[in-house]
Amino acid sequence: MSRISPPLAILAELTHRCPLRCPYCSNPVALVRSGEELSTEEWVGLLRQASELGVLQVHLSGGEPTARKDLERIVAAARDFGIYSNLITSAVLLDQSRVEALAAAGLDHVQISFQESEAANADRIGGYAGGHAKKRQVAGWVREAGLPLTANLVVHRQNLDHLGAMIEMASEMEARRIEVAHVQYYGWGLANRAALVPTRAQVAAADAVVNEARRRLAGRIVIDYVVPDYYAKRPKPCMGGWARQFLTVTPIGKVLPCHAADSIPELAFDNIRERRLADIWENSEAFNRFRGTDWMPELCRSCDRREIDWGGCRCQAFALAGDAAATDPACGLSPLHAKIAALADAESQAGGDRFTYRSYASMEAAGNCST
């Protein structure tokens, strides 16, 4: 047995192609084009290696994973290797026969993202006309196929006041689980932060809405809540700690400790086309760079929460402090925390409503905003 425990789950970003243009997309600002994507055989090979390494779950994501015509084959491969498969989808490209085909291929769970409870604002935020109505229709097909459904409600200043109605909508469509996720500020989200960051009053109201819904829906729906950490006292334990439980594979086969890690320029990442997954997980420089607690600055290393928070998020430390090895400024103990919280406060009051939509064409503009 190796001293490094195997990863629990893989985020497989099958493609960056997506019909939606959400301004908080978790993809990097530099999007990959379809011709460069891994082939079916390469994804199947990756899943075989993942299973041998001890990976239990694969989250099939993108971009929009259903943009790949070979998704059923990838799902079937996960099933054959004993890996639990979760489809993370915008749902707008699916029809009922494809939902049934994915269920027949062995898919275990579906997560559909919703931008709002009201169709007009939802379609404006997602940048895709008719998207909201289609999502609701597909949610019905998912339930008809007998698949468990999670509604992923991505919240920010421009929809947070409707969170109660969004939870109601998810309950009506018989979601078994709801994920209320505040936008995270990397990549496109960072470029659009001024238009997205909620006010403190909104966040306090949303916390109350979630707590009330959890009590009311207990036993029927599980609600997971991803808090916005700019206003928090403690940072989020990003990925449960760098290179401890998760890894991401990008559309071109780059293996990352998290989906945003490529934003840290000092790190070089290996590609599954050139190196075995187990070797990357256990021995690569990028995975070992922030693994455990030895890399931490004194502030984190001497903290009794060092193995709870794991120093927060490395990508956020780089984005906000200019140093990926710094304490995450989301932590109340960071010398930069007050400045970051004040910036979020100011943007939440003064920021406009205009988005830079995610697209291949606006990559350059978004890239300039985020640096």
Added chain:
Amino acid sequence: MSDDMLLGEGSVPRFPRGARLQFNQQRQQWMVQAPERVFVPDEIALAVLQRVNGETSVAAIIDDLARTYNASRDVIRDDVLEMLRDLAGKGVIAL
């Protein structure tokens, strides 16, 4: 009414689609997989979950456990019902 409130000795529990008990070779552990969750059942939970098959009633599971572990049926009964209600509330078990 949700499954956790309905569950009694006459119920027949099963794993719904999207939840399963699975042995992991690399970790040499039984693990429960559910939507975006993985957890390791303790010894008692494992003994119960290994008897969940969509055919055996809660009463029969309790009888079997009381026999296997040579324990009081009343004690086993309370533990089993509490555990299955908790798992039903989390969507890991269905009726």
